[in-house]
Amino acid sequence: MSEATGQPLTFNTLGHYQWPAMAADESIRNFSWKIWKRFGGKDEDPFISEDSLKWVSDKHSAGIESPPACGPIMEEMQATFAEWICDPNPSRWLQLVVLPPADTNDLLRTWAVEHGHRIIDPPLRESLLDHSKVASVPLDCENTLVVIPQLERWFLRHQDGMMHVRRLLLQASKAKRHLIIGCNSWAWQFLNKAVSAGRLLPLGLTFNAFDADRLRNWLMPLSQSDNASEYVFRQSKNGLIADSDYFAKLAARSLGIPWIAWHLWHRALRVRPSGQNIGHPKFPDEQTRWVSELEDFSLPIEDVDAALLTLQALLIHGGLTEEELDLATPSVDASNVLPSLVEADFVAHQNDGYQCKPDAYPAIRSRLVSAGFPEDKL
8 A cells, every 4th residue: 555645556567676775784784793703703692592492383494384365465466457457448458467486375366366367277287398289378268357377387498398388478469358477587587588578578567565664564463363462573682572673674685575574584483482481581471472583594505506507497487396407407417406405495395396495585586696697677
């Protein structure tokens, strides 16, 4: 919701995303801390020891918990497209939505289901390399909006893996009907280079970055208890309540992406173990949740080039099996690289597939960009 107008925000065109910046004094403190640690400096004693705390959620500690669908983005999406959907002769029939990776809720699909729009699913993964399975996409259907979520699932980065997406893009560019295509930002960057997708589809749209206030307003209600007593969130290092400064740091670290921020926030939440007082002697009447410092992720030192190639492929495709990774990165032996990335908490392994972990995404993106990989654009 825009504070100036009281109206829901709408999506912006790519290139206008306002990346939240780390406060200058916080950047200096982080740099000084790294230098201090490098030369053997020791941290000050925290207000409450991390060793005396445990994860709030065992599911999240295992990397299998997902955030709820982000309501503010769903509202932005509806505000962006509501009038266009009702226009019988729009100036543009086709819309492109580009979202950052690690969107486990598939927000575009979730929005389409909520509003009763028709969804076209991608081809089966095993058919992506099969020329005989390439067919026209059924776009000429009843007079309703058609939504194609996750364009990244329509191809495999392989010399024979681009047939389906080429056919789809060509059809979509000629369709005279309301059509929205969604794609993650790394896949869109790749498709622009590989098949000149930007010449066939319009300039993409994306949500507004979440700043400190927006994050706090979204995260805090999700983190409260179901009973009458609300939790108080205190920083474990100093005992202070997690305030706007903390959420500004979270916004910067999460790149303004709410589902990344949710994972970082829940990764930081701690409680006292069962059988101990919920609060602290200084706050005996509180239902306290302790918020630890945001963690740094360290890429495995061995074979960094292979690790980065693997991470880029996982971001582009939104997740792959080991066999698909071997096809998408023929110069890398996935069986050698994946275990170390899983061990380092960069990658999660579920249901025979591998995905970049949302809480590691900012570190992954930073390493890829600093290594010279083509970066995504929001």
